[in-house]
Amino acid sequence: MTDYQYDPHAIESRWQEVWEREQTWRVTNSHDADRANNAYILEMLPYPSGEPHIGHLKCYALGDAIAHFNRRLGRRVLHPMGYDAFGLPAENHAIKTGEHPRDSTAASIASFQRQFRSWGISIDWSRELATHEPSYYHWTQWIFLELFKAGLAYRKEAAVKWCPHDQTVLANEQVDADGRCERCGHLVEVRQLEQWFLRITDYAERLLGDLDTIDWPSNVKTMQRNWIGRSEGAEVTFRCEQLGIDYPVFTTRPDTLFGATFFVMAPEHPDVMRLAEGTEHEHEVREYVNVALNETNQERGNAEKPKTGVSLGRTVTNPVNGEQIPMYVADYVLMEYGTGAIMAVPAHDERDYAFARAFDLPIRRVIAPTGEEAEDDALPYAGDGVLVNSREDFDGLPNREALGAIVHWLDVEGKGHASVNYKLRDWLVSRQRYWGAPIPIVYCESCGAVPVPEDELPVELPEIDDYTPKGRSPLAAAEDWVNTTCPSCGGAGRRETDTMDTFVDSSWYFLRYCDPTNAHAAWDAQALREWMPVDQYIGGVEHAILHLMYARFFCKALADLGHLDFQEPFKALFTQGMVTKDGAKMSKSRGNVVSPASIVERVGADTARCYILFVGPPDQDAEWSDSGVEGVHRFLSRLWRLAAETAEAVGSASAPLVSDAGAQGDDLALLRKAHWAIEKVSDDLRRFAFNTAIAAVMELLNDCSRLRETVETQTMRFALATAGSLLFPFAPHVAADVYERLAGERVWEAPWPSADEELLERDEYELVCQVNGKLRDRVQAATGASADELKALCLAAPNVQAHVEGKQIVKEIVVPGKLVNLVVR
């Protein structure tokens, strides 16, 4: 017999050439196709920087398994690939080296393409896109203008987060908890600047409610809910009589209104200086505000910090009782939440209590605990109870009831109304950077901000020499480009020089894949109907808030504008866990990076892909282990060798594969194992349990090895071909090779195998015999045996007798097909 040696590189390049040449994974749009038989499987598109890392390998190995499984089930599968090519890293690289971002991005994209091919990912390359190409951002700009025309994109001056290092503004979501820039780690400052915003807050309620309609991991949904931060309460108006100004506040506790003893405004509140002006506090207030504004959010956000603030020397009227209560400015009140001003109820709020103690302000209890908590007379008291010290008609009411009654009363009096508040802020999308899609707006002295006409799109990025940010967009230096004519009046105009946040680019790319080469529109509605929404989206949990929220928002906004007929872009989401090494995230600084290229070089793509799926549940973090990789490599080697030897013994692979239920002995046992594996792998694939699916194929192969000498060649042929067929979604090259050798066919053209019921059924099984719930023996039982027969079998088992002897059987549990449990005393 020939001495066979598994050679992954030869096998992998051979099959990759076939797939390349025949464009095997290409799908066409077919208008009469049944949507239910189409599947859109999508992994988050990579940001092309340097080379792909292990996380990419995991993501695409995972998605590819799902894509292949769906194809083998007979579905038409859309499985495209693209690149999120705009962004700061390429631009920072350009600042450092002078290399055009387009060139460094192109080099990185080429590296990603090479590696995706070398991994054998089943991509429809005809739909490939990159967000920095004018043919793509043409439509990013078009979407922006659609939003602009609908009033969903607007410009306003606002206190914005500014990164002094990157010299650009950031979205709230791009500032981390320490108040640092997510990209470069520098402390972020607050600046008042004119910026472009997208009105995502209009969609807060729908973004929240529709979470219930999608099949997403609960932790991602929770993160989105937290981020949207909905709270119910009331907006209540407090009037400053001295200046004749109304100050609405948002409160979730209108039931405590009678306990409001002072009023606090955020340092950023535009009226703070006006209020203090001319009072003896003016100077002190000015100093306090200056200090507060220079503090980081983290400093201000520290709950342990003693409360600070300054009196404004004014009062407002508490609308429920007409009391004049003093006004303060304090940094514990945030401008971005609610109205930037609060009513303070020290008796029932910890922060207000701390402030009241520090400033010696009155504390009035308006809720008294009842029942078990009646003993609790400590303040502040945030629990429920009955109203006291309020008004006769409210006193004595349970506070939850009083809340509604008070809001109703305020409404009637015109002093307030029920209200819902959200933490979610509008999305700041303008960036003072070069490497992004230009915002297609022209400013005109007489017409204002004018959209660039559709037939002039795309507004292409001009060539510039200096990418260094100087507090304004580098695009401003391209004078020829900036100076243009107003599309509206034909007079002199200046182009918007800011570019869009790259999250705008990635908020709609999944739509473009459906119709990627359309030169006349972003997409054709019919093309979208064939594929959208995405059946299965796959990516890292780090995008739980930003990307996934923005994409949902785009979908809803575009649907409202009549461009889409669905509300949610991603029906199902799967978030993969990280790949760690030595217990930590891989990073260059730690020096624990494992490059996919080096693994593929050493053991081949099939082993790399299989290992990363085998190591554990894909949604959990996985520790990289070189010896674990070797184990998987041994498994694939054994499979391939045994298949090659068996193929040689069979001679011709053209005969049909047979699994005859009439087989006997070891042949029957091996066939059964094969059918068991079919059942197991199919089931596991449906629930993304790739690790146990691969383990099942390993078990099948172990049986093949063990029974190699004793079974018929045709039995072995069937078992090994089945192993190859089942392994195809995970290790496509070696699986295709094995299957071709044994079955003479292309495995991806063969339907997914189905288990033979007759072979799954056994005429005998191992009956577990328990006494008092403890395993005491196992005996062979016939499949159809009655409960009485099973009980008798169990009683006859020697080790059962030993434990039943001399005792009384008080209960018998018989689970046919499983076990008998005898309860004795």
Added chain:
RNA sequence: GCGGCGGUGGCGGAACGGUAGACGCGGGGCCCUCAAAAGGCCCUGUCCGAAAGGGUGUGUGGGUUCGAAUCCCACCCGCCGCACCA
């Protein structure tokens, strides 16, 4: 503090309320070999025992059940997200 997820051998991890530890790694023994590599076979939670077998064992303590890693209650620990959000 609030919310989510998790805790099983030396390690990664399996287990519809029904044989805990599949599969893989690591470890041990053996075969093949002049030798090694590669490959193959067997053993491998723990304690008692020569073995048969028995005890014990899924973070801790209770509970439900004939039977609990799994369900319920309380707690401990770890990870992730949010957090002066009015």
